[in-house]
Amino acid sequence: MxxxxxxxxxxxxxxxxxxxxxxxxxxxxxxxxxxxxxxxILIDWFYETSRCIFHHSHYALLAPRTPETEARADHVEAIRSAVNFERLCAIHGYVAEDHIVRTSDGYFLCLHRLCTKRGQRRARPGVRTGKPVVYLHHGLLMNSEVWVCLTDEQRSIPFVLVEMGYDVWFGNNRGNKYSKKNMTLSPNTNSFGTSRYDLGMTDIPETLEYILQLTKPTSGRLSYIGFSQGSAQAFAALSVHPQLNDKISVFIAIAPAFSPKGLASKLVDALMKSSPNFLFLFFGRKCILPSTVMWQSILYPPIFVQTIDTALVFLFSWYSRNISQEQKLAAYAHLYSFASVKSVVHWFQIMRTGVFQMYDDDAHSFYSKNFYHPVRVSCLSISRMIKPLIGDSVPQPQHHYTHRSPLRRFDSLVDIDAMLGQLPDHTIPKPVDVDVIPKVVEALEQYQSPEDGRKRASRWH
Structure with missing residues (x-):
């Protein structure tokens, strides 16, 4: 053509x-x-009208209103309307600390910390606790709130870990809700945008160094838990910074994004992969999906949930069957945050080539690839134990999985086989059918000191 x-x-x-x-x-x-x-007054009228129409059309599906359901609805609404990370934690009885990391290229990254159990307060925030340290990093188009916007604290990984005696930290990518500040650049400039690889090159190493310098754990290491792109950033950081391997006890990759297969919509997938210019023309060169905030503010929450669900099915074939409607109402208001368009372009470059590589700055250069080719990121040099937690369709027999063991692939976006083929032999993938928390706890306890491990394991069980 x-x-x-x-x-x-x-x-x-x-x-x-x-x-x-x-x-x-x-x-x-x-x-x-x-x-x-x-x-x-007119906006409120449209909002109330849409609410009445929605409830009238869904009347048969609505549960009878009782004091218990009213209290539950109030709890869900409190989480949905919480304005920040601290408020989300306070709803569940936890007190969060805020920390700022200034990167070598001038970005100010906000970190959150939970190191006291439910209902407890710290007299001197910001000091070491002597507890084992765990760091959690969010996925693409998200921020730290994704970890704490659950309706039940027993289903929240960080809340469970805090109760077990861990010092839990949360990161935020540059450009999202909590990290939009730079010494010289404005978020409205094209130069503010970064690729996924940039986030692993600078933000992850310098963030972990800040945490280790402040907490000074006995082992000199922390455990890393990454979700989706949060795992990919760690893959890049550990590959490019070999010394970082000595500062991590175990790397737990939840639904790791490594080599995505593509979008479910073949037309959209083909267009996005064919030309980065198409993405830049459609979304601009600054932040992606800024309109989400507007639609979220004018749509009645259940309608906003249905809109997001429809988009997820269309783009990724994600049906979210394991997420309740009330959890969606509470969490969807917190899942999506600003991110760089360049980061999304980088993912489509990886999809197109099938290789985990650096950002291709000259994707449309007239030079042949015989003269220029983006560098491939080799993860085979990662020395830390890697524990990918991969979605499974049905409960699996309880036995040990090795790097080469057959595994039910049930991730509609990530190419699991391609990922495992590019990771070192000491990678141990684990299938997750229902609850990811026991798998996370098992991996963390395996790499703690025997005495600390027994104490925390007894509290968990």
Whole structure:
């Protein structure tokens, strides 16, 4: 198929899709402008009308209203409307600390810390506790709130670990809700955007160094838990910074993003992979999905949940069957945060090549790949124990899985076989059918001192 003469490097089909995307963006802009011009009383009327229509159409599905269901609904609404990480923790009875890491390239990253049990307060925040340290990092288009926005604290990994005696830390990627500050750059400039590899090159090593310097654990190490892209950032950091391996006890990768297969929608997948320029034309070069905040503010929460669910099924074939409706109502308001478009472009470059590699700055260079090729990130040099936790469709027999053992692949986005083929032999994947917390606790306890391990294991059981 010939390219459009003069106009650029896209195909005719891409220009048609781009025209449709621009129409959607224009429609969204009109809605946003009208929303800004409307008086609050009119916006409230539309909101209440949509609420009444929704409840009328779902009347048969609604549970009878009792004091118990009313209390539960109030709890869900408190989590949904919580404005920040500290408030989410306070709802469950925990007190969080805030810390700031200044990176070598001028970004200010916000870290959160939970090191006291439920209902306890620290007289001197910011000091070492002598407890084993665990670091958690979120996924793409997320922030630290994803770990603590659950309706039941027993299902929250950090809350369980705090009660077991761990000193738990949370990271945030540059550019998201908690880390939008830079010494010289504004978030509104194109230069502010970074790739996924940049996040692993600088942010992860310097964040972990800050935590270790402050906590000074006896072993000199911490445990790393990454979700999705949070795992990919650790893969990159441990590969490029060999000395970082000596500072990590175990690396637990939950639903690790390493070599994604692509999107469920073949048309969208083909367009996104074909040209990074298409992504930049559609989303700009700054932050992706800024309109999510607007839609979240004007849509009745159950309608917003249905909108997100529909998009997830269309793009990724994610049906979220294991997540209750009340959990979605509480959490969807906290899952999505600003992220760099360049980071998303980087993932589609990896999808297109099938290789875990650095960002391709010259994706449209006229030079042949015989003269230029982005460097592949080799993870075979990672010396720390890697424990990928991979979604499973049905409960599996309880036996030991090794790196080469057959494993039910049930991740609709990540190519598990491609990932395992590029990781060192001491990688031990574990299937997760229902609850990920016991697998996380098992991996952490295995790499603690025997005495501490027995104490925390007894509290868990």
């Amino acid at each position: 010939a390219r459009v003469p003069v106009l650029g490097r896209l195909y005719w089909g891409e220009y048609m899709a781009l025209l449709g995307a621009i129409s959607v963006l224009l429609l969204e802009g009109v809605i946003r402008l009208l929303t800004m011009c409307m008086p609050d």
